[in-house]
Amino acid sequence: MSQFMIYFAWFSVICFFVGSFLKLLKINNMPLHLRAELYPVVHDSKNSYGGSYMEDMNYVEEVRKGLKNIWVNDIIEILREVLFLDRVNEYNIYGLWFPSLLLHWGLYILFGWLFLSVFSVFWPFYFLIQLSSIFGIVAGAFGVLGSFILILRRIFSQELRLYTTPLDFFNLFLLLFMFLATLSTFLFDANHDILRYLGSVISFKTVNVSNFVIVQFFLFQFFLFYFPFSKFMHAPIKYWTWHAIMWDDALTMKGNKQDLILQEQLEYKQFWAAPHAIQGTSWAEVATNLKVEERGNNNGNKKTTL
Amino acid sequence: MAIKRPPFNDISKDLKEPMATIEMDDLMDILGIDKKEETPLEPINDKIKNTYDWYLDGHIALGNLYPPKTKEEENELVRKFLSGLEKLLDPKNNWPMLQILKTGLDYCVRCQTCSEACHVYIASGRQEIYRPTYRIEILRKIYKKYFTPEGKLLGSFVGADVDLNWKTIYRLAELVHRCNLCRRCAQRCPVGIDNGYLAREIRVLLSQELGISPTEILEKGSRLQLTVGSSTGLSPMALKDYLEFIEEDTYEKTGVKIKFPINKKGADILLIHNAGEFVSWPENPAAFAILFDAAGISWTMSDEPVGYDSINYGLWNDDIEAARVVLRHAKIGKDLGVKKIVIGECGHATKAFCVVGDRILTGDLGSSEISRESCLPLLWDIYKSGAIKFDPSKNNFPVTLHDPCNMVRNMGIVMPQRNVLNAIAPRWREMHPNGVYNYCCGGGSGFAIMQGLNFPQWRNKVSSRMKINQILNAFKEELDPGIPKYVCAPCSNCKGAIRDFFEHYKCKEKFNLTYGGLVELMVNSMVDMEKPYISWDEY
Numbered sequence: 035m036s037q038f039m040i041y042f043a044w045f046s047v048i049c050f051f052v053g054s055f056l057k058l059l060k061i062n063n064m065p066l067h068l069r070a071e072l073y074p075v076v077h078d079s080k081n082s083y084g085g086s087y088m089e090d091m092n093y094v095e096e097v098r099k100g101l102k103n104i105w106v107n108d109i110i111e112i113l114r115e116v117l118f119l120d121r122v123n124e125y126n127i128y129g130l131w132f133p134s135l136l137l138h139w140g141l142y143i144l145f146g147w148l149f150l151s152v153f154s155v156f157w158p159f160y161f162l163i164q165l166s167s168i169f170g171i172v173a174g175a176f177g178v179l180g181s182f183i184l185i186l187r188r189i190f191s192q193e194l195r196l197y198t199t200p201l202d203f204f205n206l207f208l209l210l211f212m213f214l215a216t217l218s219t220f221l222f223d224a225n226h227d228i229l230r231y232l233g234s235v236i237s238f239k240t241v242n243v244s245n246f247v248i249v250q251f252f253l254f255q256f257f258l259f260y261f262p263f264s265k266f267m268h269a270p271i272k273y274w275t276w277h278a279i280m281w282d283d284a285l286t287m288k289g290n291k292q293d294l295i296l297q298e299q300l301e302y303k304q305f306w307a308a309p310h311a312i313q314g315t316s317w318a319e320v321a322t323n324l325k326v327e328e329r330g331n332n333n334g335n336k337k338t339t340l
Numbered sequence: 341m342a343i344k345r346p347p348f349n350d351i352s353k354d355l356k357e358p359m360a361t362i363e364m365d366d367l368m369d370i371l372g373i374d375k376k377e378e379t380p381l382e383p384i385n386d387k388i389k390n391t392y393d394w395y396l397d398g399h400i401a402l403g404n405l406y407p408p409k410t411k412e413e414e415n416e417l418v419r420k421f422l423s424g425l426e427k428l429l430d431p432k433n434n435w436p437m438l439q440i441l442k443t444g445l446d447y448c449v450r451c452q453t454c455s456e457a458c459h460v461y462i463a464s465g466r467q468e469i470y471r472p473t474y475r476i477e478i479l480r481k482i483y484k485k486y487f488t489p490e491g492k493l494l495g496s497f498v499g500a501d502v503d504l505n506w507k508t509i510y511r512l513a514e515l516v517h518r519c520n521l522c523r524r525c526a527q528r529c530p531v532g533i534d535n536g537y538l539a540r541e542i543r544v545l546l547s548q549e550l551g552i553s554p555t556e557i558l559e560k561g562s563r564l565q566l567t568v569g570s571s572t573g574l575s576p577m578a579l580k581d582y583l584e585f586i587e588e589d590t591y592e593k594t595g596v597k598i599k600f601p602i603n604k605k606g607a608d609i610l611l612i613h614n615a616g617e618f619v620s621w622p623e624n625p626a627a628f629a630i631l632f633d634a635a636g637i638s639w640t641m642s643d644e645p646v647g648y649d650s651i652n653y654g655l656w657n658d659d660i661e662a663a664r665v666v667l668r669h670a671k672i673g674k675d676l677g678v679k680k681i682v683i684g685e686c687g688h689a690t691k692a693f694c695v696v697g698d699r700i701l702t703g704d705l706g707s708s709e710i711s712r713e714s715c716l717p718l719l720w721d722i723y724k725s726g727a728i729k730f731d732p733s734k735n736n737f738p739v740t741l742h743d744p745c746n747m748v749r750n751m752g753i754v755m756p757q758r759n760v761l762n763a764i765a766p767r768w769r770e771m772h773p774n775g776v777y778n779y780c781c782g783g784g785s786g787f788a789i790m791q792g793l794n795f796p797q798w799r800n801k802v803s804s805r806m807k808i809n810q811i812l813n814a815f816k817e818e819l820d821p822g823i824p825k826y827v828c829a830p831c832s833n834c835k836g837a838i839r840d841f842f843e844h845y846k847c848k849e850k851f852n853l854t855y856g857g858l859v860e861l862m863v864n865s866m867v868d869m870e871k872p873y874i875s876w877d878e879y
Contacts, residue, residue, distance in 0.1 A: 061443060065435035068659075068699045070537060072526055073752040073776045084776030086752025088694065091721045092680075094711045121530040126453040134451075196345055196468070197450040197477060199499035268447040268531045275443050275532025283752075286698050287708040296702045302432035304660075307420070308551035310563060311660050317435075321663035321700065324566055 036240065039248060039255075043235040046255035053262030054270065061274050065302075066295050071283045076107040078283070086283065097285045108277050116269060117142075128191055133183035140177030140213055143169050144254075147216075155233050163229070170228075171220045177213025181206050205264060212257055215250035222246055345468040348478055351511045352503040355395040359469055359511070362397060362798065366465030368805055371812040372819050373845055382797055392793075393510045397469065401517035403792035404555050405510055414506045417550070421509050422486055424549030428541060429487060436659045436699075437541055444538045445483050447531055448473065454525035454535060459779045459806035460518060470802075472525040472535040475515040478502055479542055513552055516542045520784035520803055521656060522745040527777070540785075543657035553657055556789045561653040562661035566668070569645030570615040571653065576643045582618045590626040594871055598629040603676065604640035610678040611639050611715075612669060614686035614832035615649035616789075621835060627859035627873065628684060631719070634868065635727040640676060647672035650683045651832075652692035655746075656785045666697035670705045670712075680711035682718055685857045687744030687831035688784075690714045691751055714747055716830060719858060720756035723763055729867040732766050737824050739768035739861065740814035742807070742838070743778035744831035752776070757830055757858055764865040768828070771814035779806045781829070783837025799837070800844040808841050812851065819851050824876050827855040852876075 074084035079102045087093045087101055114120050119138065123131040150166035185206045188198045219225050224244035231251060234241045261267065286292050300318040307313055312320050343366060346359040364375050384398045392400050393407055408414045427433035428441060454472045455461055461470045468474060477499075484491030484500035491500030502508065516539045523536035546552040553559075565571045574582065583600045590598050601607065611632070617624045632639050642648055646668040654662025670693075673681040683690040694712045701707070722728060741761060747753045754775050761768045773779070781788070782804025790799070815825050829835050838855045847853040854876055864873040 061439065064439040064442065065431050066699065067439045068436040069695045070437075070440055070534070071695070071750070071752075072523055072534070073749055073754075075752060078752065080752070080754075083754055084748075084752055085754045088714065088751050089717055089753050089756055091713070091717045092711065093713070093717075094707055098708065115530055119530060121528050122451060122453050125456055125528045126451060127456055128452060130451050130453075192345060193452060193468075194450070196347070197452065197473065200496070201494075201498045202450065204497075265447055265449060268449055271443055271447045272532055274439065275447075275534075279440055279443070280526070280532055280534070285708075286702065286706050288703055288706040292699075293702050293706055296699055299435045300700075300702065302435055304427075304433050306427060306433065306548040306660065307423070308548050310551070310558070311548055317663065320660050321667050324664070 040235050040238055042255050046259040050258040050261050057262050057267060058270060065299050070279055072280045075281045075283050076111045077103040077105050077281060079104060108281060112272050112276060128194055129187055133180045136176045137180030137184060140173050140180055143173035147173050151228055151232055155229050155236060167225055170216055174213050174217030177209060178217055181210040181213060212253040215253050219246045219250045343465060343467060348481060348502050351478055352505050352508040358395050358398045360397045360467045362801060367801060368463045370809045371816060379844060382794060388793060393507060396511045396514040399795055399798040400793040401790055401795045402513055402554055405552060408506050417506045417509055418504055420550050424545040428545050440534055440537050441541050444533045445480050448533045449531060453530055454528050457524040457528045460803050463805035464802050470518055476535050476538045478512055513546055520780040520787060522780035522784050523749060544659060547658040548660060554786060554790050557653045557657060557786045565646055565649055566664055570649035571651050572615045572619050574615050576645060579643055579648050586622040586626050596630055598626060600629060601640045602643050606677045607640035608638040608679045610673045610676055610681045611641055611684060612650040613684035614651050614689055616832050623860055624685060624857050627863040630863050631722060631859060635722045642672050644672050650686050650689035652689055655688050655692040655696060662692060662696060663700045666693055666700050669693055670701050670710060673710050674705060680713055682713050682715050684715055685830040687746035688833055691746035695751060714753050716753050716756040720759045723760055730764050730865045731867045732764050732865055734865040735765045735861055737767060737826060738815055738818050739765045739826045739828055740771050740811060742781060742827060742829040742834055743774055744834050745780050745784055748778060749776045760858060765861060769814055771810045779810055781807045781834040781837040783833050788833040788836035796840060800841045804837055804841040808845055821850060821852040824852045828858055828861055829855055830858040
């Protein structure tokens with residue numbers, strides 16, 4: 035095994051964590067958006083029927099006193115989707131739920147296998163090694179089956195094929211080969227080299243390992259490296275799309291942090307060029323002004339400027 | 341069957357026939373209405389064929405969008421579109437929606453789980469172009485091609501394969517006006533992508549950068565409201581006449597004297613109606629006045645321009661116009677010194693002011709300083725207060741409730757209207773699905789007011805199709821025209837759509853259906869009302 039694989043291993047892990055972190059940070063640091071909540075908002079105490087605090091008269095007072103939001107519901111709902119793909123199960127009519135579930139669980143178990151394997155390098159207990167092997171085999175089997183069925187579905191369903199780009203197929207084939215390589219390592223009895231490989235990565239010392247293991251880890255490391263730049267990021271993105279957008283029902287109260295952020299954003303200059311916009315003014319200015327020629331143009335002799 | 345699956349690139353091509361055509365056989369069946377008895381589809385007329393680019397689906401929502409005459413005009417359109425898209429992706433030009441847009445463009449996994457949520461897609465017989473993802477996929481392809489390194493480098497491999505020319509822009513502009521922005525699709529997305537709001541972002545680009553918008557929404561909508569005072573064209577002086585007429589008419593019909601309080605400083609509540617109510621459904625603001633007076637509420641209306649019209653069409657396509665209107669409403673309320681501003685029965689206006697406005701109005705105009713509420717909780721509060729005596733037996737006819745998307749799915753106001761109906765309408769029943777999962781009336785996002793060319797045909801046949809089917813199913817045991825039935829729709833836009841499709845499907849003659857708001861039902865059941873308030877002959 036060459037030095038390349040050792041450095042690539044570390045590089046891919048760094049890329050995975052740093053790249054994902056930076057991507058998520060970028061999304062997190064985007065300006066505070068307008069409220070765009072969609073009900074049911076799961077942390078609302080009335081979420082069982084999709085209700086909100088706006089059902090109450092004088093809800094501002096209720097908010098001031100503090101709402102009884104059930105924040106753990108946000109986590110539970112996201113986990114339900116991440117672990118069981120609930121919405122896909124309930125609403126997808128293209129038969130994507132079962133193979134997607136297999137593929138997702140294949141990935142989760144694959145990370146479990148890696149974790150146990152690294153653990154086994156330091157504490158090579160028989161039980162731990164056996165458990166990691168079971169994880170590896172199950173991950174491989176689930177992943178192969180899931181990605182293979184998904185590829186078939188996307189090829190043979192007219193509706194899905196229209197929307198599937200070559201890159202989407204590339205992603206699915208990457209997963210298929212990665213899981214196939216994982217499974218092959220076990221099927222062809224090369225799995226004993228996994229710990230040796232991981233040990234060499236940790237110690238930066240090259241060792242000879244089976245080609246199955248090299249291919250398996252090359253693909254896995256490529257997956258890690260590629261993850262932050264790909265659509266695979268859709269899993270952690272749910273925290274923002276759901277928690278920070280679709281369930282963001284936070285009311286603006288004078289002087290609170292949100293109020294101050296919004297005041298700052300309203301000072302951003304905008305350069306929209308339609309005739310009714312006023313290019314180069316701030317959002318606050320464009321909202322409080324009409325163009326000069328539009329002012330006072332009403333029949334009621336009342337002021338219309340803002 | 342004529343279900344077509346046009347490749348995305350068709351949007352930019354010279355075509356001989358539309359990308360999709362609406363045919364009766366493909367449309368969803370409606371309970372109690374035989375397709376053969378429906379008003380037949382009008383063929384595309386020569387005026388449309390000769391004047392517009394009609395190759396999306398043969399229908400035209402943007403009657404003000406004429407093909408460019410010169411190559412320079414074409415190039416300018418493309419340049420402006422790209423400049424608009426660049427601004428849409430910029431944190432300062434598009435702080436209101438950037439996070440929603442970027443996550444939506446980058447992380448859709450194209451599983452199509454959202455599709456079956458869409459009433460337009462289903463009612464059309466599942467025409468591909470109406471799938472919630474179709475229009476967004478086109479935007480995504482343009483975005484990738486012009487704004488991402490992978491798109492510039494790898495082109496069609498990453499899906500960056502739609503040509504951008506004036507046809508692309510015009511057909512995309514039409515296509516985003518085939519979505520009601522009801523956001524039902526977003527409820528189902530396993531990733532949390534909001535194709536409704538993404539479609540709105542395309543509208544924002546078109547409106548804020550190119551000034552492209554249906555006449556009824558921008559030129560005769562927000563522009564008219566901000567310059568004259570109301571999108572209906574009502575000036576403050578004309579409003580005065582209307583209000584006097586409503587006062588007199590109410591007295592003649594009911595014997596109840598009402599007087600709309602105007603600019604009453606220090607009142608508890610500033611009530612702002614959709615001005616369309618004064619023109620089309622005067623019994624609605626009159627019913628509010630009867631209820632508020634009977635309940636002893638301290639309230640006022642405003643005759644300041646914009647202050648007597650709650651509409652905010654910017655909600656559908658323009659953040660600048662939306663901000664201008666919410667700011668004007670809030671300032672008028674502040675100047676009057678009211679404790680809160682209540683929006684009458686109008687869904688989009690309520691959402692624009694209470695939810696969207698919450699992040700436009702800051703400091704002294706913030707929610708904590710001047711409260712902004714829907715009228716529905718107030719109506720339930722009026723009932724609960726016991727100040728008015730109601731007799732539910734006066735409403736002894738079948739009633740069903742339409743949930744306006746903007747107040748229910750988008751604001752979570754689900755129970756107040758149901759509580760009122762439980763109390764005053766003994767024969768009311770839900771339509772299915774309902775509450776936050778209800779279907780749009782088909783008039784959402786401006787469709788209800790868009791009456792140009794052959795667009796109303798598309799709206800009645802396609803986007804409102806699910807709703808008429810839902811309504812008829814809610815009354816399926818009592819479709820007999822001998823039984824009068826009431827569709828309670830506490831939203832002006834929804835009422836506009838319902839009015840049109842009731843006429844289109846001849847619902848009065850065939851099923852004796854009428855429609856109206858919640859306040860009319862409340863007043864109809866007031867013990868003190870000597871005559872019935874609901875008029876079954878008018879709609």
